[in-house]
Amino acid sequence: MNGRIFRVTLAAQARYVAPFLALAVLIAVALPLATLQGMNASEVFQLDRAGLVLAQSRTLAGGYPILALCLGLFLAVATWLPDIHQRWAYVLTLPVARSRIALIRVVAGITLLVPVALALWIAGMLAARVADLPDVVRAYPGALTLRFLAGGAVAFAAGSLVVLAGKRLWIIPVAIGLLLLLQTAGLPIWSNVIDALFLHPLGPFHPLAGQWLLFDV
C-alpha cells in the first residue's frame, strides 16, 4: 500500500504544479543554451569562443540557483497549500501515521525536481556538444545538475519548514531582526550565522551558494 500511496501522492502533487513545472523545464533548457549565444558568428575565433562562453557562463551562473530556489520554495508551498486551505482535516484523517505521510509528501515533492534537473542536464550536455570549445574549457553539466538538485531540495525543505511552522512563523522574522540588531550593535553574529548557513561546507544552504558554472577552465 505504501507504494500506491506514494504514487497517488506524487500524481496529485504533479497535477497541481504541472504548469509551473513546465515553465521551470523551459527555463532549465534555455539557461545552458543561452550560454552559447553569439557563438555562431563567423568572425568569432576559437579562443574568442572560449572567452565568450566563459563570460556568458559566469553571467548566467546566477540563474541556476535562483531557479532551484524558486522551484524548491514553490513546490514546498504547493505541497502543503491544499491542506492549509482545508485546515489539515483531510490529510490528518487519512489512516496513515502523520510522520509517514509527511515523509511521503516530502519525497514526492523532491521527486518533482527531477524532471527539471533532467532537462537541465540534457540541455547542458547539448550545449557542451555544440559549443566545440578548446580543451582548456570544460563543461560540467553533471555537477551542475547535482548541485541544482541539492539546491532545490534544500529550498524545498526550508519552504516546508516555514509552511509547517504555521503560527510559529513569527519566530523567523523576530530572530532575523534580533540578529541584525546585534550586528548593528557591533556583534558580528548575523554575518557569522550567514557564513555558517551558506558558506560552510556543512551549512544547510551551502548548495545554493558559490559559483554555478556550466563552463569553466
Next chain:
Amino acid sequence: MSDLAIRTDGLTWRAGQSFMLDKVDLRVPTGAVYGFLGPNGAGKTTTIRALLGLLGGVEGKITLLGHDIPGELPRALARTGYVPERPHLYRHFTVAQALTYHSAFHAQWDAAWAESQRARFGLALDRELDRLSKGEMGKLMILLALAQRPELLILDEPTDGLDPVVRRDVLSALVEYVDERKATVFISSHLVHELERICDWVGLMDMGRLVAEMPMGRFKAGVRRLRLGGVPPVPDGAPFTLLARENTIGRGEEWLVRDWADGMEQWFQAQGSPLREVTALDLEDVFVELLRWARFDRRSA
C-alpha cells in the same frame, strides 16, 4: 469486539479560558446508529474533531473501536469513515482523482461498489470538485466514506444544506450500508426529525456538555410536560421519571417527565397536587425542552 464503538471519559477541551468541551462521557454502543444532537455551537463538531485526533490539548480518555486516541489513531482511522461538516477534499481534484487518491489509503476499498454508487449518484468522473454543487459534494463525501467499508461512520451534519432529494439519497445510501454491514454510525445534526427516522440512540449536547444520552425509544417514550397547580414533594416512588422541574412563580410547577402512561394522574391526586395540564411532546419538542431544562438547571446551580 468491544461493546462500545466510541467511549470517552472526562473528555475536556478548552479554547483559551473557556470550556468548549466539559467532561463529556460518551458511550456509543457497537452497531448503534447514534444521533448526536444539539443546537449550533453546542460542541458537536468539536467533540467529533477530538474523537478523530484533530484537536491538540485534549484532556480525558478517548477510545475508538477499542483503539486509544491519539496513540493508535491510524489503526482507528483505517476502520472509520468520516464525513465532516464542511467538505475537506482537495478542490483541484476531479471526481476520478478523488476516488483514486482516497482508495489508495484504504485497504478495504470496494471499487466495484464505489463505481456503481458513483453512477447511481450521477457524479461525472471528469468534474472538478471545485465545480460540484453542494448536493453533488455531499454525495461524493458519503460515497468515499462508505466505499472504504468502515466499521464506524462518523458523520458531522452530513445533510446540512442539502435539498430534500439529495438528503434522501444520502440517507438511503447510509441506511443500506448499515443494514448490510451492521456498522456503527455516529451522526451529528441539529435536524431532529431527520435523526428520529434512523437513530436508535441519542446523545444531546449543549454548551459543551453531554446533557442526556439514552436509547431513542426511551428518549421518545412517554415524554410529557405537566403543569401542576401546587408544589408536590420530590417524587420518590413515582410511576414516571422526572427529568426536570421548574417553578412557575406562584402558579405551581412545570415538570418534564418520561415513561408517562394514562392513569398516572391519580398519583398527583394522592399527593394533593392538582394536575392541570398534560402535554405530549414529539422528538423536537423533547429536544427543545431538555435543552431548556438543562440550561435552567445550570443557571440555578
